Amino acid sequence: MAQADTHGDTGAGPTAPTAKLTLLTLTAMVVGSMVGAGVFSLPRRFAQETGVAGALIAWSVAGLGMLMLAFVFQTLAVRRPDLDAGVYAYAKAGFGEYLGFFSAFGYWASACVGNVTYWVLIMSTIGAIAPALGDGDTALAIILSSAGLWGFFLLIRRGVKEATAINRIVTVAKLVPIIVFVILALFCFKPSVFADNFGGADYAGSLFNQVRGTMLATVFVFLGVEGASVYSRHAKRREDVGRATLLGFLSVFAIFASVTIVSYGILPMSEIAELRQPSMAGVLEAAVGTWGSVFVSVGLIVSVLGAYLAWSLMAAEVLFVAAKDEDMPRFLGRSSGDDVPVPALLMTTALSQVVLVVTAFSDDAFSFALDLTSSLSLIPFLLAAAFAAKIALRPRQERVQGRSTRRELVVGILATLYTAFLLFAAGLKFVLVSFIIYAPATFLFVKARREQNRRLFSPKEALICAVSVVGAVVGIVALAVGWIEL
Numbered sequence: 001m002a003q004a005d006t007h008g009d010t011g012a013g014p015t016a017p018t019a020k021l022t023l024l025t026l027t028a029m030v031v032g033s034m035v036g037a038g039v040f041s042l043p044r045r046f047a048q049e050t051g052v053a054g055a056l057i058a059w060s061v062a063g064l065g066m067l068m069l070a071f072v073f074q075t076l077a078v079r080r081p082d083l084d085a086g087v088y089a090y091a092k093a094g095f096g097e098y099l100g101f102f103s104a105f106g107y108w109a110s111a112c113v114g115n116v117t118y119w120v121l122i123m124s125t126i127g128a129i130a131p132a133l134g135d136g137d138t139a140l141a142i143i144l145s146s147a148g149l150w151g152f153f154l155l156i157r158r159g160v161k162e163a164t165a166i167n168r169i170v171t172v173a174k175l176v177p178i179i180v181f182v183i184l185a186l187f188c189f190k191p192s193v194f195a196d197n198f199g200g201a202d203y204a205g206s207l208f209n210q211v212r213g214t215m216l217a218t219v220f221v222f223l224g225v226e227g228a229s230v231y232s233r234h235a236k237r238r239e240d241v242g243r244a245t246l247l248g249f250l251s252v253f254a255i256f257a258s259v260t261i262v263s264y265g266i267l268p269m270s271e272i273a274e275l276r277q278p279s280m281a282g283v284l285e286a287a288v289g290t291w292g293s294v295f296v297s298v299g300l301i302v303s304v305l306g307a308y309l310a311w312s313l314m315a316a317e318v319l320f321v322a323a324k325d326e327d328m329p330r331f332l333g334r335s336s337g338d339d340v341p342v343p344a345l346l347m348t349t350a351l352s353q354v355v356l357v358v359t360a361f362s363d364d365a366f367s368f369a370l371d372l373t374s375s376l377s378l379i380p381f382l383l384a385a386a387f388a389a390k391i392a393l394r395p396r397q398e399r400v401q402g403r404s405t406r407r408e409l410v411v412g413i414l415a416t417l418y419t420a421f422l423l424f425a426a427g428l429k430f431v432l433v434s435f436i437i438y439a440p441a442t443f444l445f446v447k448a449r450r451e452q453n454r455r456l457f458s459p460k461e462a463l464i465c466a467v468s469v470v471g472a473v474v475g476i477v478a479l480a481v482g483w484i485e486l
Helices: 023-034 037-047 052-079 086-095 097-127 139-157 160-187 191-196 207-222 239-263 279-288 290-324 342-361 365-393 406-451 459-481
Strands: 003-008 016-019
Touching: 023 239, 037 052, 037 207, 037 239, 037 279, 037 290, 037 365, 052 207, 052 239, 052 365, 052 406, 086 097, 086 290, 086 365, 097 139, 097 290, 097 342, 097 365, 097 406, 097 459, 139 290, 139 342, 160 239, 160 279, 160 290, 207 239, 207 365, 207 406, 239 279, 279 290, 290 342, 342 365, 365 406, 406 459
Parallel strands: none
Antiparallel strands: 003 016
8 A cells, every 4th residue: 555645643753654444455354344243153043033134124123223323424525535433533523522522422432342242252163162261251361352352452552554455455354164054064964853943933022123222233243344445544535435335235234134144944843042152153063064163263263363453443433533623632643664554543442341341240141242232333324414405405505516416415314214213123131231221422522522621521512411410320220220231
């Protein structure tokens, strides 16, 4: 990758070059972000909720909804090329500094919690042959995961250019075992088993509730569709941001849906629902023998490490750009001579470390972290989608480049409705837990305002703050008295 001719302020010392990313590298960032821990857990997550019919409906809804979000990020990259760090910048431009801050923090926190799921799943995978690691939440597993966290911190600390180059290589490597899984499962496909699994007869409740139960899992695996947008300040050509988003989404959608559906043709869904995570390994073992489980497990470790790299880069980037825009404290806006936002990266790794320790107290560390990751991302996605609808309705007032079309308005509205439905699907439990994480973040916002000698809150911002605090208090009380459990 060629380095830019321009230089940005590092916040300390000499200026630093800004690495420029090609379309191929941006697309690899999107694919690398989406193809991680989630795809290897799909068979069990879906089988616990629904059968083939419900899965087909769920993927249709999720595919259409996420496609609308992909179109949103493509449109916004073109209409507002002045906005960097995608999700956060769009929320701020559309709905003010405080909601923009919440979007930045929520997206960042989502990435940090998501990074923890990667290490939990790695340790659970190895735990199949090393019982001391359990399901990835034992003391030894947490110690080894912590070593991995800080090892990657040192790797990324060396420079964005080197880290993204590694990610492009890993993205190719990790797609191979997933595609091989689908092909082998098709060869071993049992039509009678598939037919028995079709209606989801093992589950009580309506088909709607079955589909609703899968929604957070689909959100988790599609997190990263906005990857190119988040890293937009490094794009060699601005139009490549939108192209990379669509290419990345379409590349992985078919893979995710295929992994889920073909699994129903290998084992009864009641057995899939009881498989150890990563459940893809158990499905392939049932199809071809022990070597299938080993093959998937090795592929998972490569895949997850690649996704962890991409997510660490994106999480730090959001904090860095927010600090440059004076929406986060100034110390987060500093970068090294290699264009690495070191304080933001350090804070990202530190929060992941804290969450990793907390997983030891959860009944199902992987599932809880996965669902919390999805829930934290919903508000940033909702605000970005609503902003796309807003600029389509009022292009002149929103300083839009080019002429908005009816198609863009429809896309914005559909994406907004989809993300609103996801909040409903998440349920009260994860909304309240999200408030517990969101509310304390206001201290960072206050610190940033004080650094600028500005008024802390406008009346509207004070109301939003009050709502978040009340939600956090209700969430803490609900946890304390047992209304909700981790």
